[in-house]
Amino acid sequence: MAEHTEEFADGITDRMTDQDAAQTSRSDIPTVVADSVDIVYRVNGTSGGRGSATAALNRMLRRKQADQASGVRKVHAVRNVSFVAYKGEAIGLIGTNGSGKSTLLKAVAGLLPVENGRIYTDGQPSLLGVNAALMSDLTGERNVYLGGLAMGMSREEIKERYDDIVDFSGINEKGDFITLPMRTYSSGMGARLRFSIAAAKDHDVLLIDEALATGDAAFRKRSEQRIRELRKHAGTVFLVSHNNKTIRDTCDRVLWLERGVLRLDGPTEEVLAEYEAFTGDKSDKTAKPKAKPKPKPAAAVTA
Amino acid sequence: MSQVLHTPPPTSTADDDDLAALAARHGLTVSGARPTLPQYVRELWARRHFIAAFSTAKLTSQYSQAKLGQVWQVMTPLLNAAVYYFIFGVLLDTKRSVPDYIPFLVTGVFIWTFTQSSILTGTRAISGNLGLVRALHFPRAALPISFCLQQLQQLLFSMCALVVILLCFGIPVSFSWFLAIPVLVLQFTFNTGIAMIMARLGSKTPDIAQLMPFVLRTWMYISGVMWSIDKLTKQHDDLPSWVAPALKANPPAVYIDLMRYSLIDSFHASQLPPHVWALAVGWALLAGVCGFIYFWKAEETYGRG
Incomplete structure (x- = not known):
């Protein structure tokens, strides 16, 4: 984290050595095993037509009966997905909006229960993100401590890394902002501080959900560098992104989910080529996150 | 670690066997499984700094936009x-029958408010913090506990105000004031236990949070917050004989009367129910232990879907 202003060429070589190291160290040690995983969401109060109060009463009275009658809809978000992730891998998760990427990530983190199948993990995978633990009425300084503690760091660890976190976020570049309440920050500043806190901890299995889309260009570059550092320390990294360039830069293996089904699993270039053909994206170097105007798959809703 | 080794996979196609066996061979554990009770206690202990920091942060952020700021901590009670x-x-002129009515009343209100707000915030501890539950991994019991700790800190502010009121009304300072400490510890344990039970119920059925204010108001009126249970039951001789002991054994009434006994010199031991300390400890342990186990039993389901 010391040299933020590294040359582009350095970044390239860094990446190359990273990937070489990953290739050699991608041993037979699995860190995450997903065994035919199904994930189903249940949504209350979706019965159209009838008043929702009657539907609610129905639901209470006929608890064990057909869900559909009482207005509970099931959304089958992930279907029969199996994969094995090994130590030293960086795995990208791609797919159009609503294809189950984030859901699968949450299940790997143990934050969403699976309907069928099992997910086995080595240690406790952690999602990169502490947004929910932070309080906008508190100063940035107190939020650094609060966020760190929420992620399970000790007070000493946080004290040790406090300066790094603040420097990395660049919050103090424009004055002493870290001692102001977070609600006074611009959205970009807030996002930078949140990422800096979240990235301060080393994880065994790290799960990142579109975290790289925050901040200005300089900060984004610094974030990518930090992700690579995290990857060196972490056993395995999962990255959800709509940015194919980020996936290319960071990952050496890609899982492509479409309508909850694992469509392809293989080396980055091969899968991305197929994916770009599928989405009709020819310009593989575009750095824009794109929301495809794909119709929501009707088959994913089994009411 | 070992639980995986003995758990057969739910389906038994060749592929599933391979994956499960692979996971078992490398000692992987099932993600999101509930830890054992001792392990859960250890995890919770490891997060004690988070619990403390979270409750203090909630407390200070409460009035951070107000002009008077933290003065409201004392002003509100x-x-x-x-x-x-x-x-x-x-x-209603209740004060004629009760000596030192204002200290009596204020002690009652403060001690009751501690239990009431612990239970109310406990009910929303999980359902109101789903974002946190779905983003980060920590023993979920940290949430109800830290909300109760926040209420305890709030009560300590109130107690400062109470000391001033006591001195203004000429209540002599005495060694019995130290009894307030064990009373607060016991009441905190009781509150936390109830809050954990309510947190689990509230996470399944958020509607309970709408119901709780009414339940709690009823509970307040039978707990002798503004009137003396002792005086009232003596005035009405026609009441069945079990009413007075039952009213006095009600946990909030036990803690309120113990606090009055320790702080106010005109509140005599004769107004306390028999075996009052045993009752206070009993309620605290019963609620604390049962609440903790009940909450832990559903640990893996919090924040679901």
């Missing part, structure tokens, strides 16, 4: 006490 004094002391 005082205003509360003033309203109750107006209704029960002036309008």
Whole structure:
């Protein structure tokens, strides 16, 4: 984290050595095993037509009966997905909006229960993100401590890394902002501080959900560098992104989910080529996150 | 670690066997499984700094936008006490039958508010913090506990105000004031236990949070917050014989009367139910242990879907 202003060429070589190291160290040690995983969401109060109060009463009275009658809809978000992730891998998760990427990530983190199948993990995978633990009425300084503690760091660890976190976020570049309440920050500043806190901890299995889309260009570059550092320390990294360039830069293996089904699993270039053909994206170097105007798959809703 | 080794996979196609066996061979554990009770206690202990920091942060952020800031920590309970004094002391004139009525009333209101707000915030501890539950991994019991700790800190502010009120009304300072500490510890344990039970119920059925204010208001009126259970039951001889002991054994009433006994010299031990300390410890342990185990039993389901 010391040299933020590294040359582009350095970044390239860094990446190359990273990937070489990953290739050699991608041993037979699995860190995450997903065994035919199904994930189903249940949504209350979706019965159209009838008043929702009657539907609610129905639901209470006929608890064990057909869900559909009482207005509970099931959304089958992930279907029969199996994969094995090994130590030293960086795995990208791609797919159009609503294809189950984030859901699968949450299940790997143990934050969403699976309907069928099992997910086995080595240690406790952690999602990169502490947004929910932070309080906008508190100063940035107190939020650094609060966020760190929420992620399970000790007070000493946080004290040790406090300066790094603040420097990395660049919050103090424009004055002493870290001692102001977070609600006074611009959205970009807030996002930078949140990422800096979240990235301060080393994880065994790290799960990142579109975290790289925050901040200005300089900060984004610094974030990518930090992700690579995290990857060196972490056993395995999962990255959800709509940015194919980020996936290319960071990952050496890609899982492509479409309508909850694992469509392809293989080396980055091969899968991305197929994916770009599928989405009709020819310009593989575009750095824009794109929301495809794909119709929501009707088959994913089994009411 | 070992639980995986003995758990057969649910389906038994060749592929599933391979994956499960692979996971078992490398000692992987099932993600999101509930830890054992001792392990859960250890995890919770490891997060004690988070629990403390979270409750203090909640407390200070509460009034951070107000001009008077943290002064409201003391002002709010005082205003509360003033309203109750107006209704029960002036309008209904309860004070004639109770000596030192204002200290009596204010102690009751503060101690009751501690239990009431612990239970109310406990009910929303999980359902109101789903974002946190779905983003980060920590023993979920940290949430209800830290909300109760926040209420305890709030009560300590109120107790400072209470000491001033006691001195203003000429209550002599005495060694029995130290009894307030064990009373607060026991009441905190009781509150946390109930809060954990309510947190689990509230996470399944958020509607309970709408119901709780009514339940709690009823509970307040039978707990002798603004009137003396002792005086009232002596005035009405026609009541069945079990009513007075039952009212006095009600946990909030036990903690309120113990606090009055320790702080106010005109509140005598004769007004306390028999075996009052045993009752206080019993309620605390019963609620604390049962609440903790009940909450832990559903640990893996919090924040679901």
